[in-house]
Amino acid sequence: MACGWTADGADEESSLTGTVYIGGKNDQPGFNLHSGHTDRGFEPDLATYLGKRIGFTPKWHDVVSAKREQELLDKASALVIATYSITPLRDELVDFVGPYFVTKQGFLVREDYEGIKSEKDVAGKVICTVEGSTSAIAALPDGTTPHEESDYSTCVRKLQQGDVDAVFTDEALLYGYVEQQKNSGTPLKVVADVSFGNINRYGIGLPEGRRGDCEKLREALRHYLSEEWASDVKAQLPALVAAYPGDWENHFRPDEEDVDTYSSCKD
Structure with missing residues (x-):
């Protein structure tokens, strides 16, 4: 090193x-x-x-x-x-x-996914975030299944493969993946007006x-x-x-x- x-x-x-x-x-x-x-x-x-x-x-x-x-x-x-x-x-x-x-923090989903439209919809979903991040310790609704990876690229790949329902982290960071994947076979979007955790x-x-x-x-x-x-x-x-x-x-x-x-x- x-x-x-x-x-x-x-x-x-x-x-x-x-x-x-x-x-x-x-x-x-x-x-x-x-x-x-x-x-x-x-x-x-x-x-x-x-x-x-x-x-x-x-x-x-x-x-x-x-x-x-x-x-x-x-x-x-x-x-x-x-x-x-x-x-x-x-x-x-x-x-x-x-x-x-x-x-603020938010949710990244597949562009055709409508399963999260409000805070209550997060319950019961599999949500990917990254170990050691502020999003990993944010309080999500009871019934949410957290899934942690070491980096967000892995979370995004699992999202596009259908292994998780959403990626949860800082909204600003999520828009970088929206731009990167806009012409891919599985474009993505940030869920509007749904947020947990701190600014x-x-x-x-x-x-x-x-x-x-x-x-x-x-x-x-x-x-x-x-x-x-x-x-x-x-x-x-x-x-x-x-x-x-x-x-x-x-x-x-x-x-x-x-x-x-x-x-x-x-x-």
Whole structure:
């Protein structure tokens, strides 16, 4: 496993120089999809912007949801940018800068499936989600059969094969699969207005105590939200934009004040 940074001294010794190893997902269309030796998506766009502004070159390193905290605790990566929701429990182990995306949770189903139209319809269904995710611990109705996998691509494949009734995770993430599969033999859709669990706020994870790096990232992220966030969402998540015509920024864009509220390094 590649080592993201080795400095164990004072915070002034920044880890955000030269090549910076970033733990990310490699199978999440719209957010980060590794193909042809290249990482494409909203999160690589974000990392490229941060690197140019701060002065480092991102190098991606695959990490699954359940291993994100350990990735930082082991210093295998200097940062984790992996649709990584900021939660109090995670914040006890690692630090966060963000959010850079805000989303409710929802259900992905086959386009011709009408079995879930309201919250009560989820009862009795087989719902796939990912171990170590916030969706895996959300309270679903009694009678729901949860099915956990290590990644969402496997959930989507099982959905298209008819092995599960729906995939449950962040709505923003689901629209990436809608776009990816729109011309496949089994197109998909997000169920409108059906949600459980908390609002999720994606943050940049970093090891605890790197206050200087935290402040650099926070300042760069503030600029990103006003300068390039909207254009990157339009480019990488067109199905999400189409689902909320004229109103998508209100649903998914964090306020600049949110970055101050939820980042571990507060003014």
